[in-house]
Amino acid sequence: MQSVITVEVAGPNGVFTGEFPKTAKVSEVIAAAVAELGLECGDEFELVYKGEVLEPKTRPLVSFGIEGEVRLELVAVGSGVSEDGHG
Amino acid sequence: MVTVSACVLEEELRALREVAAARGWVLELRSETSFVLGMRARDGSMFWLLVLCDRYPSVPSAWQWYNHETGAVNEAKDTPKGGGFFHGSGRICAPWNRFAYKSEDAMGPHSDWDLAAWPTNPKTGQCKSLAAMALRIYVELQKASFAGRLA
Numbered sequence: 421m422q423s424v425i426t427v428e429v430a431g432p433n434g435v436f437t438g439e440f441p442k443t444a445k446v447s448e449v450i451a452a453a454v455a456e457l458g459l460e461c462g463d464e465f466e467l468v469y470k471g472e473v474l475e476p477k478t479r480p481l482v483s484f485g486i487e488g489e490v491r492l493e494l495v496a497v498g499s500g501v502s503e504d505g506h507g
Numbered sequence: 508m509v510t511v512s513a514c515v516l517e518e519e520l521r522a523l524r525e526v527a528a529a530r531g532w533v534l535e536l537r538s539e540t541s542f543v544l545g546m547r548a549r550d551g552s553m554f555w556l557l558v559l560c561d562r563y564p565s566v567p568s569a570w571q572w573y574n575h576e577t578g579a580v581n582e583a584k585d586t587p588k589g590g591g592f593f594h595g596s597g598r599i600c601a602p603w604n605r606f607a608y609k610s611e612d613a614m615g616p617h618s619d620w621d622l623a624a625w626p627t628n629p630k631t632g633q634c635k636s637l638a639a640m641a642l643r644i645y646v647e648l649q650k651a652s653f654a655g656r657l658a
Binding site for chain 1: 521522525526529530549631632633634635636638639642643645646649650651653
């Protein structure tokens with residue numbers, strides 16, 4: 421099994437590609453993407469893999485079944501409304 | 508004369524194009540201040556958006572569901588349901604969408620938000636670029652809560 425995960429993160433300012441150890445925490449990937457893409461307020465973003473928000477951010481990537489090369493989305497927290505569809 | 512909105516759109520299109528290419532979206536410019544975006548949902552079906560950026564960023568850009576064949580907007584068969592902010596009215600309910608405001612669209616769910624203050628609305632968060640908005644919509648289309656079309 422590979423010990424490195426290659427992530428392609430699509431974010432508000434473009435796309436970031438990086439390699440992380442499979443034990444890297446979600447928060448570490450967010451921090452790297454936020455820095456690389458020139459964003460601010462890392463706490464206000466969440467990472468999404470195949471439609472699933474990767475939470476809690478303290479968990480390592482591998483604990484979500486992520487390995488090899490993956491595509492993730494970095495999205496702003498708090499921009500939506502409630503899950504019942506009402507604003 | 509080149510408008511502020513046209514300049515801002517040109518600037519933001521760099522990131523939007525990059526993300527669109529990475530995710531296989533279709534991006535078509537329609538004017539200096541408008542574009543069409545196509546993206547696939549969780550079930551593989553295609554959804555289209557017509558995005559109007561006139562007066563942006565003084566006021567939010569306007570996102571509406573679009574029929575790429577007929578040019579119609581806001582038809583139930585072209586509008587997704589489920590997801591965190593796909594409102595039952597068919598409007599994308601977020602402060603960064605002009606058509607979420609009742610003052611701009613009779614079907615807009617919100618009369619309590621200040622249009623000009625959209626960047627500081629707490630629900631906007633860091634969703635302040637066109638690429639960020641498009642990604643937010645894309646992610647909602649990928650979630651398990653996505654439930655097909657309104658009709």
